[in-house]
Amino acid sequence: MAVNSPDTTARGGAGDATIRVRGVVKRFGAVRALDGVDLEAETGSVLGLLGPNGAGKTTAVRVMTTLLKPDAGEIRVAGLDAVRQAAELRERIGLAGQYAAVDENLTGAENLTMVGRLYGMPRAAAKARAAELLERFDLTEAGGRPARGYSGGMRRRLDLAAALVARPPVLFLDEPTSGLDPRSRLALWETIEQLVAEGTTVLLTTQYLDEADRLADRIAVIDRGAVIADGTSDELKDRVGGERLEIHLSDPAQAGAVGDALAPMAAEAPFSEDGVVKLAVKQRAGAIVEAVRRLDDAGVGVDDVGLKRPTLDDVFLALTGHAAEKRTGDDANEDGR
Amino acid sequence: MRRLVSDTLVIAERNLVRLPRSPDLLLAFTVQPIMFVLLFVYVFGGAISTPGYDYVDFLIPGIIVQNIAFGGFVTALGLNEDLHKGLIDRFRSLPMARPAVLAGRTLADVVTNTLSVCVLVVTGLIIGFSFGTSAGEIVAGFGILLLFGYAFSWVFALLGLLVNSPESANSLGFIAVFPLTFISSAFVPVASMPAALQWFANINPFTVVVDAMRALWLGAPAGNNVWGAVAWSLGILAVFAPLAVARYRRAAGGR
Numbered sequence: 001m002a003v004n005s006p007d008t009t010a011r012g013g014a015g016d017a018t019i020r021v022r023g024v025v026k027r028f029g030a031v032r033a034l035d036g037v038d039l040e041a042e043t044g045s046v047l048g049l050l051g052p053n054g055a056g057k058t059t060a061v062r063v064m065t066t067l068l069k070p071d072a073g074e075i076r077v078a079g080l081d082a083v084r085q086a087a088e089l090r091e092r093i094g095l096a097g098q099y100a101a102v103d104e105n106l107t108g109a110e111n112l113t114m115v116g117r118l119y120g121m122p123r124a125a126a127k128a129r130a131a132e133l134l135e136r137f138d139l140t141e142a143g144g145r146p147a148r149g150y151s152g153g154m155r156r157r158l159d160l161a162a163a164l165v166a167r168p169p170v171l172f173l174d175e176p177t178s179g180l181d182p183r184s185r186l187a188l189w190e191t192i193e194q195l196v197a198e199g200t201t202v203l204l205t206t207q208y209l210d211e212a213d214r215l216a217d218r219i220a221v222i223d224r225g226a227v228i229a230d231g232t233s234d235e236l237k238d239r240v241g242g243e244r245l246e247i248h249l250s251d252p253a254q255a256g257a258v259g260d261a262l263a264p265m266a267a268e269a270p271f272s273e274d275g276v277v278k279l280a281v282k283q284r285a286g287a288i289v290e291a292v293r294r295l296d297d298a299g300v301g302v303d304d305v306g307l308k309r310p311t312l313d314d315v316f317l318a319l320t321g322h323a324a325e326k327r328t329g330d331d332a333n334e335d336g337r
Numbered sequence: 338m339r340r341l342v343s344d345t346l347v348i349a350e351r352n353l354v355r356l357p358r359s360p361d362l363l364l365a366f367t368v369q370p371i372m373f374v375l376l377f378v379y380v381f382g383g384a385i386s387t388p389g390y391d392y393v394d395f396l397i398p399g400i401i402v403q404n405i406a407f408g409g410f411v412t413a414l415g416l417n418e419d420l421h422k423g424l425i426d427r428f429r430s431l432p433m434a435r436p437a438v439l440a441g442r443t444l445a446d447v448v449t450n451t452l453s454v455c456v457l458v459v460t461g462l463i464i465g466f467s468f469g470t471s472a473g474e475i476v477a478g479f480g481i482l483l484l485f486g487y488a489f490s491w492v493f494a495l496l497g498l499l500v501n502s503p504e505s506a507n508s509l510g511f512i513a514v515f516p517l518t519f520i521s522s523a524f525v526p527v528a529s530m531p532a533a534l535q536w537f538a539n540i541n542p543f544t545v546v547v548d549a550m551r552a553l554w555l556g557a558p559a560g561n562n563v564w565g566a567v568a569w570s571l572g573i574l575a576v577f578a579p580l581a582v583a584r585y586r587r588a589a590g591g592r
Binding site: 062065066067087088090091093094095097099101102103104105106110114115117118119120146162 | 340343344347350351354355358359422423424426427428429430431432433437
């Protein structure tokens, strides 16, 4: 699917923000789940909200989709105020997410028809739209069976289809691929890219850096209820500086020795995790040879050494001082398709 | 308003469509009440003295009222499940009438309650129950049953939105409803209870509703019970429906 090439005709003009969030605060008791969040997404673009569990991503989605009232700040989505024009706004947004909110007791077709009718469509129109979406999401065959028997990937597709019933111009996806196996994730990514190519504005939350890297035009990094950085993936990577040395150790216990051995060539303190040491170097030229020599002199066993462009992982680490969540394989086998 | 009606019907349909697909639910609405009737009539019936009536005649109105009060459990469990599976979030993100999710649920309960009541009446008729009143009074009795059951569905709707899990909805519901139904005139004459329980039983709305049913179906002295039953039902509805809707508006889905 050639969807990465920007389809300029489907996009709005520059500065045409479909989502604009200013200074939004949301407290739960003493906890400030959102502590002055600013966000902006242009029409037809994908804004990635990147952060670990508990950073405030879901709360941000909930205030933008009218499910929660913010304690302070302003939210405009599709030109409508999310608090004062909540009812009108609900006509123009679609919400899908990590919970795959489908009724397991209904069939795929019944789920979509129900949502269509709740958008105010007549029964026949809702049924036709349901059939159309089942076809699009490769669920036609499963459409007559209760969703209880669907795989994880099928449920996500049905959930996303439900969010699209009314052809909303703005789509909110809360961790759309968490818990999916790699193949289902890829399929869902392609679907999202297609929707964007058709002109839909998407706000996507994720804790997966590769997901933000691939899908988002702009990324807002959120940590402890605040946006700590935003920009394109490249801009964020540039902020962390140039290339870094990545050293895979034979013995993870020697991570400390690496820091000592390479201190003269390091631009900043190294970061090590699971036997991999990452180090920004003062000078790129000759860095690998020098590092190998120094490590050899220090008696540190090395499996692999390389110079890498910073990843969003590095960005996240540099910005927050802690690593991003590692992807867990918990239910990675959920999808049998 | 038109939106509220159509959205309510869509949700009610959603909750009824699942019935034939859930054998466990169907059993709960049919076999379980029959079992209770048979147990009470044949196990306790001989030991409980109900002056003026055969125990089966005495029991059927009482056990139907108890059964219909429990009918709303489906609403509590279902709403709680919807909440935790994110469906409430989906509904709340749709441009639908706000009370429709609850109104649809409780309306679906009316249908299942009607099914249960019919099953129980037929069971009763088979084992010796007989109506002693006019057709009009019998129909009025059905009306009061369904109204009372509808009011209780809203109590359960609030419960389902407040608790953390279906399990706690279950245990809290039982703790609340069991004593209410047993410390009433549903299964034994109130006069046979200790004084303190008699005092409670006499002010218990279940006693009022059960006595109203006995008046309408058996021809027992009515007193103010029929109007009392209507008043209690409307009162419960007036308090719990707004509370449940208010809670729904703020309901936090997901975890």
